[in-house]
Amino acid sequence: MHLTPESREALERADEVLYLAADPLTAVWLGRLNPNSRSLHTFYAAGKDRKDTYDEMVEDILAAVRKGGRVCVALYGHPGVFVMPSHEAVRRARLEGLEARMLPAVSAEDCLFADLGVDPGRAGCQSYEATDFLIRPRKVETSACLILWQVGFLGMVDYSPDRADSRLPVLGDYLRQLYPADHPMTLYEASPHPLFEPVIRHLELSELAAAEPPAMTTLFVPPATVPQDDPEMMERLGLPAPSVSG
Numbered sequence: 001m002h003l004t005p006e007s008r009e010a011l012e013r014a015d016e017v018l019y020l021a022a023d024p025l026t027a028v029w030l031g032r033l034n035p036n037s038r039s040l041h042t043f044y045a046a047g048k049d050r051k052d053t054y055d056e057m058v059e060d061i062l063a064a065v066r067k068g069g070r071v072c073v074a075l076y077g078h079p080g081v082f083v084m085p086s087h088e089a090v091r092r093a094r095l096e097g098l099e100a101r102m103l104p105a106v107s108a109e110d111c112l113f114a115d116l117g118v119d120p121g122r123a124g125c126q127s128y129e130a131t132d133f134l135i136r137p138r139k140v141e142t143s144a145c146l147i148l149w150q151v152g153f154l155g156m157v158d159y160s161p162d163r164a165d166s167r168l169p170v171l172g173d174y175l176r177q178l179y180p181a182d183h184p185m186t187l188y189e190a191s192p193h194p195l196f197e198p199v200i201r202h203l204e205l206s207e208l209a210a211a212e213p214p215a216m217t218t219l220f221v222p223p224a225t226v227p228q229d230d231p232e233m234m235e236r237l238g239l240p241a242p243s244v245s246g
Protein backbone atom coordinates (compact mmCIF):
# COMPACT_ATOMS: atom_id res chain seq x y z
CA MET A 1 0.00 0.00 0.00
CA HIS A 2 1.32 3.42 -0.96
CA LEU A 3 -0.45 6.51 0.28
CA THR A 4 0.24 10.09 -0.69
CA PRO A 5 0.00 12.76 2.05
CA GLU A 6 -2.89 14.28 0.05
CA SER A 7 -4.86 11.00 0.10
CA ARG A 8 -4.15 10.41 3.77
CA GLU A 9 -5.51 13.84 4.62
CA ALA A 10 -8.63 13.19 2.53
CA LEU A 11 -9.22 9.91 4.38
CA GLU A 12 -8.74 11.48 7.80
CA ARG A 13 -10.97 14.48 7.10
CA ALA A 14 -13.82 12.51 5.50
CA ASP A 15 -17.18 12.20 7.24
CA GLU A 16 -17.47 8.77 5.63
CA VAL A 17 -14.94 6.48 3.95
CA LEU A 18 -16.08 3.82 1.47
CA TYR A 19 -13.37 1.41 0.41
CA LEU A 20 -12.33 -1.62 -1.61
CA ALA A 21 -9.19 -2.98 0.02
CA ALA A 22 -6.87 -5.56 -1.49
CA ASP A 23 -6.11 -7.19 1.86
CA PRO A 24 -7.59 -7.40 5.39
CA LEU A 25 -4.72 -5.43 6.97
CA THR A 26 -5.55 -2.41 4.84
CA ALA A 27 -9.20 -2.63 5.90
CA VAL A 28 -8.15 -2.62 9.58
CA TRP A 29 -5.75 0.26 8.98
CA LEU A 30 -8.44 2.30 7.23
CA GLY A 31 -10.84 1.69 10.11
CA ARG A 32 -8.27 3.05 12.54
CA LEU A 33 -7.53 6.09 10.37
CA ASN A 34 -11.21 6.91 10.06
CA PRO A 35 -13.65 4.92 12.24
CA ASN A 36 -16.55 5.84 9.94
CA SER A 37 -15.30 3.50 7.19
CA ARG A 38 -17.15 0.69 5.46
CA SER A 39 -16.31 -1.74 2.68
CA LEU A 40 -17.89 -1.73 -0.77
CA HIS A 41 -16.99 -5.39 -1.09
CA THR A 42 -20.50 -6.32 0.11
CA PHE A 43 -21.75 -5.61 -3.43
CA TYR A 44 -19.81 -8.57 -4.86
CA ALA A 45 -21.57 -11.93 -4.98
CA ALA A 46 -20.64 -15.19 -6.68
CA GLY A 47 -22.19 -15.38 -10.16
CA LYS A 48 -23.31 -11.72 -10.11
CA ASP A 49 -22.56 -9.73 -13.25
CA ARG A 50 -19.68 -7.36 -12.50
CA LYS A 51 -21.49 -4.52 -14.28
CA ASP A 52 -24.40 -4.83 -11.81
CA THR A 53 -21.93 -4.81 -8.93
CA TYR A 54 -20.25 -1.66 -10.22
CA ASP A 55 -23.59 0.09 -10.88
CA GLU A 56 -24.65 -0.62 -7.30
CA MET A 57 -21.35 0.68 -5.96
CA VAL A 58 -21.76 3.92 -7.91
CA GLU A 59 -25.32 4.31 -6.59
CA ASP A 60 -24.11 3.73 -3.04
CA ILE A 61 -21.30 6.26 -3.38
CA LEU A 62 -23.65 8.87 -4.84
CA ALA A 63 -26.24 8.27 -2.11
CA ALA A 64 -23.54 8.98 0.48
CA VAL A 65 -22.37 12.13 -1.33
CA ARG A 66 -25.93 13.43 -1.71
CA LYS A 67 -26.27 13.46 2.09
CA GLY A 68 -23.94 16.44 1.98
CA GLY A 69 -20.98 15.24 4.04
CA ARG A 70 -17.40 14.81 2.85
CA VAL A 71 -17.12 11.32 1.35
CA CYS A 72 -13.79 9.68 0.50
CA VAL A 73 -13.76 6.54 -1.67
CA ALA A 74 -10.56 4.54 -1.31
CA LEU A 75 -9.80 1.90 -3.95
CA TYR A 76 -6.67 -0.23 -4.12
CA GLY A 77 -3.93 0.89 -6.51
CA HIS A 78 -4.73 3.98 -8.55
CA PRO A 79 -8.48 4.67 -8.27
CA GLY A 80 -8.71 5.60 -11.94
CA VAL A 81 -6.67 2.75 -13.45
CA PHE A 82 -8.72 -0.24 -14.67
CA VAL A 83 -11.61 0.79 -12.41
CA MET A 84 -15.10 1.68 -13.64
CA PRO A 85 -17.05 2.82 -10.53
CA SER A 86 -14.57 5.60 -9.63
CA HIS A 87 -14.74 7.42 -12.98
CA GLU A 88 -18.48 6.89 -13.19
CA ALA A 89 -19.12 8.16 -9.65
CA VAL A 90 -17.07 11.32 -10.30
CA ARG A 91 -18.82 11.87 -13.65
CA ARG A 92 -22.31 11.45 -12.22
CA ALA A 93 -21.63 13.49 -9.09
CA ARG A 94 -20.47 16.38 -11.24
CA LEU A 95 -23.54 16.01 -13.49
CA GLU A 96 -25.65 16.46 -10.36
CA GLY A 97 -23.70 19.60 -9.48
CA LEU A 98 -21.86 17.92 -6.62
CA GLU A 99 -18.16 18.52 -6.08
CA ALA A 100 -16.01 15.47 -6.85
CA ARG A 101 -12.31 14.96 -7.45
CA MET A 102 -10.09 11.95 -8.06
CA LEU A 103 -6.70 11.92 -6.36
CA PRO A 104 -3.83 10.11 -8.12
CA ALA A 105 -2.15 7.08 -6.54
CA VAL A 106 0.25 4.22 -7.22
CA SER A 107 -1.07 1.52 -9.57
CA ALA A 108 0.03 -2.12 -9.85
CA GLU A 109 1.79 -1.10 -13.06
CA ASP A 110 3.84 1.52 -11.21
CA CYS A 111 4.88 -1.14 -8.68
CA LEU A 112 5.74 -3.50 -11.55
CA PHE A 113 8.08 -0.94 -13.12
CA ALA A 114 9.88 -0.59 -9.78
CA ASP A 115 9.99 -4.29 -8.78
CA LEU A 116 10.89 -5.67 -12.23
CA GLY A 117 13.30 -2.82 -13.05
CA VAL A 118 11.43 -1.88 -16.22
CA ASP A 119 11.53 1.62 -17.68
CA PRO A 120 8.56 1.94 -20.06
CA GLY A 121 10.36 4.82 -21.75
CA ARG A 122 13.14 2.61 -23.13
CA ALA A 123 11.20 0.39 -25.53
CA GLY A 124 7.68 1.77 -25.16
CA CYS A 125 4.84 0.02 -23.43
CA GLN A 126 1.41 -1.36 -24.33
CA SER A 127 -1.05 -1.95 -21.53
CA TYR A 128 -4.36 -3.81 -21.98
CA GLU A 129 -7.03 -5.55 -19.99
CA ALA A 130 -6.39 -9.21 -20.92
CA THR A 131 -9.90 -10.19 -22.05
CA ASP A 132 -10.28 -6.97 -24.02
CA PHE A 133 -6.89 -7.64 -25.63
CA LEU A 134 -8.15 -11.03 -26.87
CA ILE A 135 -11.64 -10.13 -28.03
CA ARG A 136 -10.63 -6.91 -29.82
CA PRO A 137 -7.35 -7.83 -31.50
CA ARG A 138 -4.88 -4.97 -31.80
CA LYS A 139 -1.70 -4.60 -33.77
CA VAL A 140 0.82 -5.68 -31.14
CA GLU A 141 4.23 -4.00 -31.25
CA THR A 142 6.65 -6.77 -30.25
CA SER A 143 9.54 -4.31 -29.91
CA ALA A 144 7.72 -2.70 -26.95
CA CYS A 145 6.74 -4.14 -23.57
CA LEU A 146 3.28 -5.65 -23.24
CA ILE A 147 1.39 -5.52 -19.95
CA LEU A 148 -1.82 -7.53 -19.56
CA TRP A 149 -4.09 -6.82 -16.59
CA GLN A 150 -6.65 -9.19 -15.10
CA VAL A 151 -5.11 -12.37 -16.54
CA GLY A 152 -6.71 -14.13 -13.56
CA PHE A 153 -10.17 -13.06 -14.77
CA LEU A 154 -9.89 -14.04 -18.45
CA GLY A 155 -13.31 -14.24 -20.08
CA MET A 156 -15.24 -13.47 -16.87
CA VAL A 157 -18.12 -11.03 -16.83
CA ASP A 158 -19.34 -12.18 -13.44
CA TYR A 159 -17.57 -12.38 -10.11
CA SER A 160 -16.35 -16.00 -9.90
CA PRO A 161 -13.56 -16.10 -7.34
CA ASP A 162 -13.55 -19.92 -7.30
CA ARG A 163 -13.82 -20.68 -10.99
CA ALA A 164 -11.92 -23.88 -11.67
CA ASP A 165 -11.31 -23.78 -15.43
CA SER A 166 -8.52 -21.52 -16.67
CA ARG A 167 -8.69 -19.66 -19.97
CA LEU A 168 -4.94 -19.05 -19.99
CA PRO A 169 -4.37 -21.60 -22.80
CA VAL A 170 -6.39 -19.26 -25.06
CA LEU A 171 -4.10 -16.36 -24.18
CA GLY A 172 -1.05 -18.60 -24.62
CA ASP A 173 -2.17 -19.63 -28.11
CA TYR A 174 -2.81 -16.03 -29.08
CA LEU A 175 0.57 -14.80 -27.85
CA ARG A 176 2.24 -17.73 -29.60
CA GLN A 177 1.31 -16.07 -32.93
CA LEU A 178 3.43 -13.09 -31.88
CA TYR A 179 6.25 -14.45 -29.73
CA PRO A 180 8.44 -17.57 -29.74
CA ALA A 181 7.51 -20.41 -27.37
CA ASP A 182 10.55 -19.74 -25.17
CA HIS A 183 9.91 -16.00 -24.91
CA PRO A 184 10.32 -14.99 -21.24
CA MET A 185 7.51 -13.36 -19.33
CA THR A 186 6.59 -12.60 -15.74
CA LEU A 187 3.48 -13.14 -13.66
CA TYR A 188 3.67 -10.31 -11.18
CA GLU A 189 1.96 -9.68 -7.85
CA ALA A 190 2.84 -6.43 -6.12
CA SER A 191 2.95 -6.68 -2.36
CA PRO A 192 -0.21 -5.19 -0.84
CA HIS A 193 1.69 -4.35 2.33
CA PRO A 194 5.21 -3.06 3.16
CA LEU A 195 5.86 -6.12 5.34
CA PHE A 196 5.59 -8.55 2.41
CA GLU A 197 7.68 -9.07 -0.71
CA PRO A 198 6.16 -9.01 -4.21
CA VAL A 199 5.55 -12.38 -5.86
CA ILE A 200 7.51 -12.53 -9.11
CA ARG A 201 7.17 -15.65 -11.22
CA HIS A 202 9.34 -15.87 -14.33
CA LEU A 203 8.23 -18.31 -17.01
CA GLU A 204 8.38 -18.97 -20.73
CA LEU A 205 5.41 -18.46 -23.03
CA SER A 206 5.06 -22.25 -23.45
CA GLU A 207 4.45 -22.49 -19.68
CA LEU A 208 1.74 -19.83 -19.52
CA ALA A 209 -1.19 -22.15 -20.30
CA ALA A 210 -0.53 -24.23 -17.18
CA ALA A 211 0.02 -21.26 -14.85
CA GLU A 212 -2.61 -20.48 -12.24
CA PRO A 213 -2.38 -16.76 -11.53
CA PRO A 214 -4.26 -15.39 -8.51
CA ALA A 215 -6.76 -12.58 -9.10
CA MET A 216 -4.30 -9.81 -8.31
CA THR A 217 -1.77 -10.78 -10.98
CA THR A 218 -0.49 -8.83 -13.96
CA LEU A 219 1.40 -10.36 -16.87
CA PHE A 220 4.53 -8.62 -18.11
CA VAL A 221 5.89 -9.52 -21.56
CA PRO A 222 9.26 -7.93 -22.45
CA PRO A 223 10.11 -6.89 -26.02
CA ALA A 224 11.02 -9.66 -28.45
CA THR A 225 12.33 -7.54 -31.32
CA VAL A 226 14.29 -4.32 -31.85
CA PRO A 227 12.70 -1.37 -33.67
CA GLN A 228 14.43 -0.14 -36.82
CA ASP A 229 15.81 3.39 -37.20
CA ASP A 230 14.17 5.58 -39.84
CA PRO A 231 17.13 7.46 -41.40
CA GLU A 232 14.84 9.85 -43.30
CA MET A 233 13.02 10.89 -40.15
CA MET A 234 16.31 11.23 -38.28
CA GLU A 235 17.55 13.55 -40.99
CA ARG A 236 14.35 15.60 -40.86
CA LEU A 237 14.80 15.97 -37.09
CA GLY A 238 18.43 16.99 -37.51
CA LEU A 239 19.67 13.84 -35.76
CA PRO A 240 22.97 12.20 -36.76
CA ALA A 241 22.61 9.34 -39.24
CA PRO A 242 22.56 5.86 -37.66
CA SER A 243 25.98 4.22 -37.68
CA VAL A 244 26.28 1.30 -40.10
CA SER A 245 28.01 -1.74 -38.71
CA GLY A 246 29.06 -4.89 -40.47
Ligand SMILES: C[S@@+](CC[C@H](N)C(=O)[O-])C[C@H]1O[C@@H](n2cnc3c(N)ncnc32)[C@H](O)[C@@H]1O
Nearest residue numbers: 077078081082107108149150189190216217218
Ligand atom coordinates in the same frame (compact mmCIF):
# COMPACT_ATOMS: atom_id res chain seq x y z
C1 LIG B 1 -9.74 -3.98 -11.34
S1 LIG B 1 -8.03 -3.87 -11.65
C2 LIG B 1 -7.59 -2.64 -10.48
C3 LIG B 1 -6.23 -2.03 -10.70
C4 LIG B 1 -5.85 -1.01 -9.65
N1 LIG B 1 -6.75 0.11 -9.68
C5 LIG B 1 -4.43 -0.49 -9.81
O1 LIG B 1 -4.27 0.71 -10.04
O2 LIG B 1 -3.51 -1.27 -9.68
C6 LIG B 1 -7.46 -5.38 -11.00
C7 LIG B 1 -6.22 -5.85 -11.72
O3 LIG B 1 -5.15 -5.00 -11.37
C8 LIG B 1 -3.95 -5.75 -11.30
N2 LIG B 1 -3.52 -5.76 -9.89
C9 LIG B 1 -4.19 -5.34 -8.81
N3 LIG B 1 -3.46 -5.52 -7.70
C10 LIG B 1 -2.30 -6.08 -8.11
C11 LIG B 1 -1.14 -6.51 -7.44
N4 LIG B 1 -1.02 -6.44 -6.12
N5 LIG B 1 -0.14 -7.02 -8.20
C12 LIG B 1 -0.22 -7.13 -9.53
N6 LIG B 1 -1.31 -6.75 -10.20
C13 LIG B 1 -2.33 -6.23 -9.51
C14 LIG B 1 -4.28 -7.18 -11.74
O4 LIG B 1 -4.07 -7.24 -13.15
C15 LIG B 1 -5.75 -7.24 -11.38
O5 LIG B 1 -6.41 -8.25 -12.09
